[in-house]
Amino acid sequence: MGRLSHVLAGLSLLGPALAATVAYDFNIEWVRANPDGAFERPTIGINGKWPIETIEANVGDTILINAHNGLGNQTTSLHFHGLFMNGTNHMDGPSMVTQCPIQPGDSFLYNFTITQPGTYWYHSHSEGQYPDGLRGPLVIHDPESPFKGQYDEELVVTLSDWYHDEMRVLIPEFLRKGNPTGAEPVPQAALMNDTQNLKVPVELEKTYLVRLINIGGFAGQYFWIEGHNMSIVEVDGVYTKPAEAEMVYLSAAQRVSFLLTTKGSNQANFPIVASMDTTLFDVMPDDLDWNVTGWLVYDEAKDLPKPAFVDEYAPYDDVELVPYDEMEILPEPNRIVELNVVMDNLHDGANYAFFNNITYKAPKVPALYTALTSGDKATNPYVYGSYTNSFVLEKGDIVQIVLNNLDSGRHPFHLHGHDFQVIYRSADEAGLFPGPGVEYPKIPMRRDTVVVYPEGYVVLRFKADNPGVWLFHCHIEWHVTSGLIATFIEDPLTLQSTIELPKNHLDACLSGDIPSKGNAAGNSKDFLDLRGENAPPPPLPAGFTFQGIVAFLFSSAMGIFGIWVVGSYGMRTGPKPKKSAEREPLLATPDAANGRTEPNGREEPADAATDEDSLLRR
Numbered sequence: 001m002g003r004l005s006h007v008l009a010g011l012s013l014l015g016p017a018l019a020a021t022v023a024y025d026f027n028i029e030w031v032r033a034n035p036d037g038a039f040e041r042p043t044i045g046i047n048g049k050w051p052i053e054t055i056e057a058n059v060g061d062t063i064l065i066n067a068h069n070g071l072g073n074q075t076t077s078l079h080f081h082g083l084f085m086n087g088t089n090h091m092d093g094p095s096m097v098t099q100c101p102i103q104p105g106d107s108f109l110y111n112f113t114i115t116q117p118g119t120y121w122y123h124s125h126s127e128g129q130y131p132d133g134l135r136g137p138l139v140i141h142d143p144e145s146p147f148k149g150q151y152d153e154e155l156v157v158t159l160s161d162w163y164h165d166e167m168r169v170l171i172p173e174f175l176r177k178g179n180p181t182g183a184e185p186v187p188q189a190a191l192m193n194d195t196q197n198l199k200v201p202v203e204l205e206k207t208y209l210v211r212l213i214n215i216g217g218f219a220g221q222y223f224w225i226e227g228h229n230m231s232i233v234e235v236d237g238v239y240t241k242p243a244e245a246e247m248v249y250l251s252a253a254q255r256v257s258f259l260l261t262t263k264g265s266n267q268a269n270f271p272i273v274a275s276m277d278t279t280l281f282d283v284m285p286d287d288l289d290w291n292v293t294g295w296l297v298y299d300e301a302k303d304l305p306k307p308a309f310v311d312e313y314a315p316y317d318d319v320e321l322v323p324y325d326e327m328e329i330l331p332e333p334n335r336i337v338e339l340n341v342v343m344d345n346l347h348d349g350a351n352y353a354f355f356n357n358i359t360y361k362a363p364k365v366p367a368l369y370t371a372l373t374s375g376d377k378a379t380n381p382y383v384y385g386s387y388t389n390s391f392v393l394e395k396g397d398i399v400q401i402v403l404n405n406l407d408s409g410r411h412p413f414h415l416h417g418h419d420f421q422v423i424y425r426s427a428d429e430a431g432l433f434p435g436p437g438v439e440y441p442k443i444p445m446r447r448d449t450v451v452v453y454p455e456g457y458v459v460l461r462f463k464a465d466n467p468g469v470w471l472f473h474c475h476i477e478w479h480v481t482s483g484l485i486a487t488f489i490e491d492p493l494t495l496q497s498t499i500e501l502p503k504n505h506l507d508a509c510l511s512g513d514i515p516s517k518g519n520a521a522g523n524s525k526d527f528l529d530l531r532g533e534n535a536p537p538p539p540l541p542a543g544f545t546f547q548g549i550v551a552f553l554f555s556s557a558m559g560i561f562g563i564w565v566v567g568s569y570g571m572r573t574g575p576k577p578k579k580s581a582e583r584e585p586l587l588a589t590p591d592a593a594n595g596r597t598e599p600n601g602r603e604e605p606a607d608a609a610t611d612e613d614s615l616l617r618r
């Protein structure tokens with residue numbers, strides 16, 4: 001039993017005025033699980049159970065989570081995805097950013113007050129660990145929801161990809177010279193609510209608020225319910241004007257809530273389908289089933305039909321959504337942060353991800369602790385290190401992030417501590433953001449995780465009204481591992497006068513032998529001396545386009561050749577390496593090299609989503 005205070009939590013249902021404390025005792029430990037019926041594997045559970053429990057509270061409540069690391073052999077930490085943590089930046093969770101990782105055997109108290117309603121989730125933010133199981137829903141109920149009274153019941157459904165191997169095994173396979181194109185490990189299965197063949201019993205003529213969360217580590221998913229439309233009312237904690245959709249797309253980390261109204265007769269049961277976005281996969285294993293099916297069960301006695309075949313996906317375009325509060329576009333930015341995404345090899349032959357020219361390497365001191373201990377130097381981005389992509393923001397800044405994706409894949413970008421207005425998203429292959437001439441909506445969509453299309457761009461805006469150290473990163477866990485991370489240091493001087501680190505936070509550093517003060521190199525005498533800081537491998541020798549050459553000529557089974565190539569260039573001595581931005585564009589994508597054909601289209605409107613005859617009007 002993780003939940004300690006049912007009584008207190010129950011009181012809060014009476015109204016927002018009665019803020020409660022909701023306490024959980026989490027022992028994070030290894031269990032075994034077999035959610036796809038194929039393979040039992042070690043999985044990270046909580047209190048002996050997996051799937052891990054849903055954290056639930058009301059707006060205004062305080063959540064206390066006593067997280068004990070019972071893993072024995074890995075560190076951990078918990079991030080509460082989408083919560084602003086306003087005033088409690090030190091409870092945000094990412095290791096070496098806002099805290100030291102929790103060492104095996106230690107406990108760490110997360111203590112924060114909820115200010116936002118909506119659909120969130122929580123997950124490990126250490127060691128690329130969450131796809132091993134440490135991820136689950138976090139639901140904040142809202143007694144004052146604008147949709148209150150429009151639904152009878154709430155349902156929570158998660159989507160996820162699933163691997164048969166542990167991240168401990170997969171990360172070194174991904175990030176190595178034998179995988180120079182950076183092909184991400186392809187999951188073995190898709191899960192719906194951490195299982196397959198999920199049955200969702202429903203009653204006639206009822207409206208359900210369904211909270212759908214992609215808690216996966218890699219794959220985006222298309223989702224639809226045959227014979228039923230969804231009325232979208234929330235994305236990533238932001239209420240929207242109701243928007244009718246036949247299909248939605250959720251990247252890793254995105255959420256959507258929709259109203260689902262059931263039919264007036266129980267003639268049939270209906271497939272619920274989630275289908276992984278296979279455009280993300282560089283190779284398509286022959287035996288991969290990238291779909292997972294469940295059913296809306298109107299009548300237990302009736303059969304569970306096979307889903308109809310869909311060959312073109314037409315999800316609702318989230319940029320079209322209008323926030324319920326009609327918040328207008330923020331004024332012209334006084335701070336523009338341009339981030340160019342590339343994937344490229346470094347001298348070790350592995351494939352890394354870069355913002356501008358820099359692949360993230362965690363500092364030796366959590367960045368928040370650097371901000372708290374560096375006095376007036378806290379406003380100098382230099383002290384946060386050369387490989388953390390740190391940007392210092394001033395209180396009240398209107399920040400515009402221009403993200404140009406020079407990579408040929410989709411990426412879901414997430415900002416901690418804020419949601420952002422998505423003021424523009426280009427189509428695929430639009431090139432770089434052209435600046436003037438792009439028109440923005442008066443009331444842009446807001447969310448905390450947005451997908452940028454291949455070789456396209458997004459323009460995001462937010463106001464720096466939440467002092468803290470907040471990551472901005474791709475939410476594909478492989479790309480977190482390969483360095484697609486930037487750090488916003490927002491109003492650090494205010495942090496110095498407001499954040500007081502609890503003793504158990506500092507103890508986590510002591511226990512891990514990690515300094516809790518100083519610059520990114522752990523130097524607390526001279527904050528401008530970064531000698532000894534963590535650094536990624538050096539760049540490749542001049543002119544060497546490892547990824548291009550190998551991808552062009554060979555397919556995936558080229559490990560031996562790869563080692564030979566690396567060996568031979570590694571022995572050369574040459575002129576000073578070029579920076580990644582100057583290198584040749586990729587000669588070919590891994591897809592082209594493998595001769596894979598796209599299994600599905602994407603942008604075309606489709607009415608094949610359902611068998612028209614089975615569509616009963618409400």
Ligand SMILES: *[C@@H]1O[C@H](CO)[C@@H](O)[C@H](O)[C@H]1NC(C)=O
Nearest residue numbers: 030042071072073074166168
């Ligand atoms: C830790 O222990 C678990 C459970 O025995 C095992 O599956 C996992 O591979 C181990 N991880 C490491 C990093 O040793």
Ligand SMILES: *[C@@H]1O[C@H](CO)[C@@H](O)[C@H](O)[C@H]1NC(C)=O
Nearest residue numbers: 062064109110111112113502
């Ligand atoms: C949680 O944080 C609040 C505000 O800082 C503090 O007053 C309270 O004592 C903390 N609770 C626990 C159990 O530490």
Ligand SMILES: *[C@@H]1O[C@H](CO)[C@@H](O)[C@H](O)[C@H]1NC(C)=O
Nearest residue numbers: 051054155156157158193200
């Ligand atoms: C999905 O799983 C969660 C627990 O992990 C459960 O609370 C919820 O009811 C499940 N949803 C459905 C539709 O069965």
Ligand SMILES: *[C@@H]1O[C@H](CO)[C@@H](O)[C@H](O)[C@H]1NC(C)=O
Nearest residue numbers: 227228229244246615616617
């Ligand atoms: C769903 O919405 C589309 C238009 O958005 C409409 O054509 C279709 O008939 C609707 N289906 C149902 C079951 O209401």
Ligand SMILES: *[C@@H]1O[C@H](CO)[C@@H](O)[C@H](O)[C@H]1NC(C)=O
Nearest residue numbers: 275289290291308309310311
């Ligand atoms: C998965 O579902 C999609 C949509 O119906 C279909 O196009 C595809 O063939 C299915 N894949 C498999 C392996 O069944």
Ligand SMILES: *[C@@H]1O[C@H](CO)[C@@H](O)[C@H](O)[C@H]1NC(C)=O
Nearest residue numbers: 355356357358579580581582
């Ligand atoms: C990337 O590196 C090049 C070459 O050193 C340099 O000119 C350029 O300013 C760098 N770009 C960024 C955004 O740091």
Ligand SMILES: *[C@@H]1O[C@H](CO)[C@@H](O)[C@H](O)[C@H]1NC(C)=O
Nearest residue numbers: 084086087417418419465466
């Ligand atoms: C954080 O709190 C401050 C002060 O109450 C408020 O002005 C600001 O809008 C909040 N920011 C966020 C992102 O919640």
Ligand SMILES: [Cu+2]
Nearest residue numbers: 411474476479
């Ligand atoms: Cu990515």
